[in-house]
Amino acid sequence: MIMNFRQYVEKMPKVEIHLHMDGAFTLEFLYDLVRKYGGDPEIKSIADLKDKFVFRDFPHFIETWFWKNRFFREPVDFEESTYRTLKEMARQNIVYTEAFFSPWDYRESGVNPTDIARANQNAVKRAYRDFNIRCRLIVDITRDHGHEHAMDRLNEITPFMGNEIIGIGLGGSEQRFPARLFKDVFLEAKRRGFHYVAHAGEVVGPESVWSAIKDLESERIGHGVRSIEDPELVEYLRIEQIPLEVCIVSNIKTGVYSNFNEHPFAELFHKGLLVTVNSDDPTMFGSTLADEYSILYQHMKLTLPEIRHVQINTIESSFASMDEKREMKEQVNRFWIDNALSLTDN
Ligand SMILES: [Zn+2]
Numbered sequence: 001m002i003m004n005f006r007q008y009v010e011k012m013p014k015v016e017i018h019l020h021m022d023g024a025f026t027l028e029f030l031y032d033l034v035r036k037y038g039g040d041p042e043i044k045s046i047a048d049l050k051d052k053f054v055f056r057d058f059p060h061f062i063e064t065w066f067w068k069n070r071f072f073r074e075p076v077d078f079e080e081s082t083y084r085t086l087k088e089m090a091r092q093n094i095v096y097t098e099a100f101f102s103p104w105d106y107r108e109s110g111v112n113p114t115d116i117a118r119a120n121q122n123a124v125k126r127a128y129r130d131f132n133i134r135c136r137l138i139v140d141i142t143r144d145h146g147h148e149h150a151m152d153r154l155n156e157i158t159p160f161m162g163n164e165i166i167g168i169g170l171g172g173s174e175q176r177f178p179a180r181l182f183k184d185v186f187l188e189a190k191r192r193g194f195h196y197v198a199h200a201g202e203v204v205g206p207e208s209v210w211s212a213i214k215d216l217e218s219e220r221i222g223h224g225v226r227s228i229e230d231p232e233l234v235e236y237l238r239i240e241q242i243p244l245e246v247c248i249v250s251n252i253k254t255g256v257y258s259n260f261n262e263h264p265f266a267e268l269f270h271k272g273l274l275v276t277v278n279s280d281d282p283t284m285f286g287s288t289l290a291d292e293y294s295i296l297y298q299h300m301k302l303t304l305p306e307i308r309h310v311q312i313n314t315i316e317s318s319f320a321s322m323d324e325k326r327e328m329k330e331q332v333n334r335f336w337i338d339n340a341l342s343l344t345d346n
Contacts, residue, residue: 001342008343009293013331014094015314016278016289018222018245020140021082021101021120023281025068027053029084033071053286058254065284073109079119086127086135094289095133096328098318100140100169104153117157121164136319138167138197141185143177150185158192166319167195169222170212174204179211179218186216195219195319197245202256206230213242220245220317225256227273228264238272243317247280248295249287260299269302269310276314304343308336 003011031046043049055061072078082101089097101120103113117139124135139157141150154168168189170182179198189196199222200212209227212218213236224244227233237244246265257263268275277292279285296302296310315328 002344003339003342004344005297006290006294008339009297010290011093011335011339012293012311013328013335014092014289014293015096015311015318015328016094017098017220017243017276017314017318018247018278018280019097019099020281021085021099021137022069022105023065023284024085024089024099024279025081025283026084026088027283029081030068030071033077033081036077037071037073053284055253061254061284069106070108072106073111075111075115075119078111078116079123082120082123083127086123086133087131090127090131090133092288092290095331096135096315096318096320096324097133098136098138098167100138100171102140102142102171103157104142104145113153113156114160117160117165121160121162124164134320134324135164136167137165138169138195139165140169140171141182143170143172143174143179143182145172146177147181147185150182151188154185154189154192161192161194167197169196170198170216170218171222172199174200174202174208179208180215183215186218190217197222199223201226202251202254206233209233209237218242219319223247223251223256225251225264225268228267234268234271234273237274241274243274243276243313244268245278245317246275247278248292249285250280253285260295263300265296266300266302269300269306274313274317275310276317277310278314304340308332 027046027049031049034040034043103116120137127133141153186196197220198212198216198218201209201221202223205226206229209221209224212221220243222245225246227237248263248265251257251263279287279289279292282288296307311332315325
C-alpha cells in the first residue's frame with residue numbers, strides 16, 4: 001500500500017511523554033458528561049462542543065478549561081474519561097504515554113484528590129488490559145498554590161506511588177513561582193523514589209530552565225524551548241543530554257511563538273539536543289501527536305531518518321523500563337523497515 005506522510009505517521013507506532021490527561025479528554029465523553037449533569041443550553045451537539053474549544057485568546061482558553069472541569073463531579077467521570085482517552089490514543093497507534101494529571105484542580109466539584117488518583121490508576125490498568133497501551137501517570141503539583149501546599153500534596157500522593165503513578169511534575173506559573181521555591185519538595189520526592197519533572201522555559205526564558213536543572217535536578221524539562229535564547233544553556237543541555245519535552249502546537253496556541261517558522265524545534269534538534277515531540281493538551285489545542293509529527297516533516301523540514309531519530313529520542317527519554325524501551329525501539333524499527341518504501345513524497 002502506497003502512503004503519504006500523513007497516513008504513514010498515523011500508522012506509525014508512537015510514544016509521548018508530555019501529555020495532560022485533563023486536556024486530553026475526548027469530546028464524545030465530555031458531551032456525555034454535559035448531558036449527565038443536565039446539559040448546557042449552549043451545547044446541543046458534539047459539533048457545538050468542538051466550536052467551544054476554538055479559543056479567542058489565552059484568558060478564553062483558561063476560562064474554557066475551568067468550564068469543562070465543572071462536568072467532572074464523581075470519581076467514575078475521571079476513570080471513564082482517562083479510559084476513553086487511552087482507548088482513543090491506542091486507536092491512533094500510540095503505544096506508550098506518560099501523562100500528567102491534576103487531582104487538586106477540581107475543588108469546585110468536591111471530588112477528593114485521592115479518589116481522582118485511584119480512578120486514574122484503575123483506568124490505566126483497564127486500558128492496558130483492553131487496548132494494550134501502556135500509560136504512566138505523573139501528578140502535577142502546580143506552582144501557583146505555593147511551596148507549603150506542594151509538600152502537603154506530595155505527602156497526600158505518596159501512598160499511591162507504584163506501577164501507574166511514577167512521578168511528580170511541576171506546572172503552573174513560571175513567572176510568579178520560580179522553581180527554586182520547590183527545591184525541597186523535589187528532593188524529597190526523589191528520596192521517596194518518584195521521578196520528577198518540571199515545566200520550564202515555556203513562558204519564562206533560560207533562567208527558568210537553569211533553575212529547574214540546578215535547583216530541582218529535574219530529570220527532563222517540560223517544553224524548554226526558550227533555552228535557545230542562551231547558547232551556554234544549549235551547550236549544557238547538549239552535553240548532559242537532558243531531554244526537552246517539546247510541544248509545538250501548544251507553543252503556537254499559547255503564543256510562545258507566533259508561527260512554525262519562529263519555533264526553534266529544528267534548531268534545537270540540529271544542535272544535537274535530546275528533543276522529543278508531544279501533544280501537551282491535544283483536545284484543548286485541537287491537535288494530535290500525528291499532527292505534531294506532520295509539522296516536523298512539513299514545516300520543520302526534518303528528513304525521514306531525522307523523524308525516526310526524534311521517535312527514538314522520545315523512547316529513550318521515557319521512564320519506561322529497559323526491557324520496555326528495547327521492545328518499543330524494536331517495534332518502531334520494524335515499522336520503518338516494513339513501511340518506509342511505501343511512502344510517497346506528497
Ligand atoms: Zn504541559
